[in-house]
Amino acid sequence: MNGAINFTHGFSHGVEWGWPIAVYLLLAGISGGALIVALMVRYYKKQHEDTPLLKAASLVSFATIAFGMVFLVGDLEKPLYFWKILINYNFTSVMSIGVLAISIYIPLTLVMCLYMFEKEISIVLAKKNTLVSYFAMIMSILTRFRPLIEVLSVVFAVIICAYTGFLISVLVRFPILNTAILPALFVVSGLSAGTASASMVASWLFKEDTHSSDLKTLHTIEWPVMAIEIMLIAMLFVSLLVGNEFQKTTTVAFQSGVYANLFWFGVMGLGFGIPLVLNFALGKKIASSHIAFYLSGMASVVGVLCLRMFIIYAGQTFGI
Amino acid sequence: MENDGKRRAFLKVLGLGSVTLGGAGYTLMADATQEPSKAKPHYGMIFDQNKCVGCTDCEVACKKVNAVPAGQARLFVENKTDPATPMEKKYVRVSCQQCEDAPCVKVCPSKACHRDSKTGIVTMNPDDCIACKYCIVACPYDVRFINHKTKAAENCNFCLNTNLAKGKEPGCVEACKYKALVFGDLNDENSYINQILHVKDSVRMKPTYGTKPSLRYIPVVKVGV
Ligand code: SF4
Ligand code: SF4
Ligand code: SF4
Numbered sequence: 001m002n003g004a005i006n007f008t009h010g011f012s013h014g015v016e017w018g019w020p021i022a023v024y025l026l027l028a029g030i031s032g033g034a035l036i037v038a039l040m041v042r043y044y045k046k047q048h049e050d051t052p053l054l055k056a057a058s059l060v061s062f063a064t065i066a067f068g069m070v071f072l073v074g075d076l077e078k079p080l081y082f083w084k085i086l087i088n089y090n091f092t093s094v095m096s097i098g099v100l101a102i103s104i105y106i107p108l109t110l111v112m113c114l115y116m117f118e119k120e121i122s123i124v125l126a127k128k129n130t131l132v133s134y135f136a137m138i139m140s141i142l143t144r145f146r147p148l149i150e151v152l153s154v155v156f157a158v159i160i161c162a163y164t165g166f167l168i169s170v171l172v173r174f175p176i177l178n179t180a181i182l183p184a185l186f187v188v189s190g191l192s193a194g195t196a197s198a199s200m201v202a203s204w205l206f207k208e209d210t211h212s213s214d215l216k217t218l219h220t221i222e223w224p225v226m227a228i229e230i231m232l233i234a235m236l237f238v239s240l241l242v243g244n245e246f247q248k249t250t251t252v253a254f255q256s257g258v259y260a261n262l263f264w265f266g267v268m269g270l271g272f273g274i275p276l277v278l279n280f281a282l283g284k285k286i287a288s289s290h291i292a293f294y295l296s297g298m299a300s301v302v303g304v305l306c307l308r309m310f311i312i313y314a315g316q317t318f319g320i
Numbered sequence: 321m322e323n324d325g326k327r328r329a330f331l332k333v334l335g336l337g338s339v340t341l342g343g344a345g346y347t348l349m350a351d352a353t354q355e356p357s358k359a360k361p362h363y364g365m366i367f368d369q370n371k372c373v374g375c376t377d378c379e380v381a382c383k384k385v386n387a388v389p390a391g392q393a394r395l396f397v398e399n400k401t402d403p404a405t406p407m408e409k410k411y412v413r414v415s416c417q418q419c420e421d422a423p424c425v426k427v428c429p430s431k432a433c434h435r436d437s438k439t440g441i442v443t444m445n446p447d448d449c450i451a452c453k454y455c456i457v458a459c460p461y462d463v464r465f466i467n468h469k470t471k472a473a474e475n476c477n478f479c480l481n482t483n484l485a486k487g488k489e490p491g492c493v494e495a496c497k498y499k500a501l502v503f504g505d506l507n508d509e510n511s512y513i514n515q516i517l518h519v520k521d522s523v524r525m526k527p528t529y530g531t532k533p534s535l536r537y538i539p540v541v542k543v544g545v
């Protein structure tokens with residue numbers, strides 16, 4: 001008897017969470033992803049010096065998460081009341097959990113930046129003698145905890161990437177969002193955008209050779225990560241395709257209209273196609289050029305942005 | 321077709337029966353709030369599709385009672401008349417379902433959206449709302465909105481701080497000339513709402529979400545639905 005009565009009119013006006021949230025999700029993904037890959041490379045290669053990659057990743061992760069917060073808070077209708085979250089903390093809310101994680105994560109990325117740029121900061125502070133000595137004191141304490149801070153950074157970077165997926169996967173009204181695959185997809189796509197961003201910044205700001213051993217390592221893990229990403233997207237699509245009546249109707253999002261274009265041209269074409277073509281289809285010479293390095297990096301980042309946009313917009317458009 | 325007619329006649333008898341029954345057992349919810357010794361109330365509402373004529377008096381009353389800004393609404397009466405049978409009018413109430421297991425309460429990061437401790441009604445503290453819209457996207461029924469004036473999220477709260485606070489029935493229930501709306505305490509065995517629920521089949525909207533709505537709908541039933 002349950003189908004006997006129903007309503008289709010809702011009070012929200014289409015997409016309630018718009019592009020600022022999608023941009024925030026991208027920036028949080030880049031932030032977490034960059035830090036994860038750089039620290040993983042460090043552990044894997046047992047590095048002790050501060051490599052250009054780690055410098056770039058620390059800077060990227062702090063800058064993107066801080067910038068992301070601007071979008072997140074800016075999207076609130078009452079941004080000046082943001083602090084209420086911290087006072088009226090709600091443990092059942094993914095948003096509250098995320099805010100707590102962010103308030104630990106941002107300081108962690110900041111401390112990572114302090115480790116990386118200790119010398120530079122000292123030089124800037126050198127004009128004020130008292131400040132330099134304070135800074136030196138703080139750094140001597142912080143340095144003792146560096147191994148711990150690094151481990152915590154990796155852990156929280158994963159949490160940040162994953163929570164953004166959980167944040168929207170609890171929205172039961174929207175079949176595209178309400179899947180267990182989403183958090184995994186967000187971690188993996190965060191890794192690929194983070195890898196691309198950190199490598200570009202390492203080469204551009206810190207003059208890392210694009211063929212250095214670190215960037216080569218990243219370059220080789222890039223492809224498996226991309227493969228997993230494609231696989232997760234395929235799983236998401238198939239789970240909708242074979243799902244219930246409502247899930248099936250959402251597959252239109254992949255098949256026609258603006259969102260399908262966003263998906264096929266943005267996510268697939270730009271995000272996966274361009275890097276693949278640049279690196280494999282046009283010969284060794286182009287593949288190892290600087291232009292290809294930056295172009296394919298940018299394409300990956302824009303592709304992940306398109307993925308977030310697609311998920312946010314198509315997800316909320318195809319509600320039940 | 322023949323079957324159809326019989327069924328309708330049967331329902332008519334049932335409907336008349338419940339009106340007489342209801343008159344006798346009618347209790348106002350105000351009693352429950354004044355007697356703390358009773359079990360905690362669980363307020364519910366019935367929308368009877370057989371009685372609703374789509375006059376939207378309830379919509380108008382709700383806006384007035386709760387000072388809902390122009391162009392916005394806590395309650396909407398949707399016309400669900402099947403175009404194939406335009407003479408058989410069908411309307412349905414769209415409003416907060418007052419879920420027992422409410423996703424809006426669960427996701428609100430600032431606890432602005434909460435369950436009232438005395439009545440158990442899902443309601444808002446507009447001062448604590450940061451207007452993140454998480455509750456709006458989390459509500460499976462899409463019945464929340466950001467009030468343009470207060471800049472806070474809002475839902476039907478059974479007139480908790482307006483009519484109910486004054487010991488009156490909710491505005492929409494008061495306004496309904498056709499008695500399509502019934503409000504009362506589901507935990508009170510003798511309440512009119514329970515008497516109706518005992519004699520009539522009612523459904524909850526989209527029960528698969530597992531949110532246990534406190535709103536019940538009595539649909540117009542036709543064979544073949
Ligand atoms: S219907 Fe929506 S707004 Fe109302 S209690 Fe349920 S989840 Fe909350
Ligand atoms: S919009 Fe307001 S009530 Fe809704 S979840 Fe955000 S803070 Fe809570
Ligand atoms: S109970 Fe009150 S708030 Fe809810 S729809 Fe009726 S009049 Fe509006």
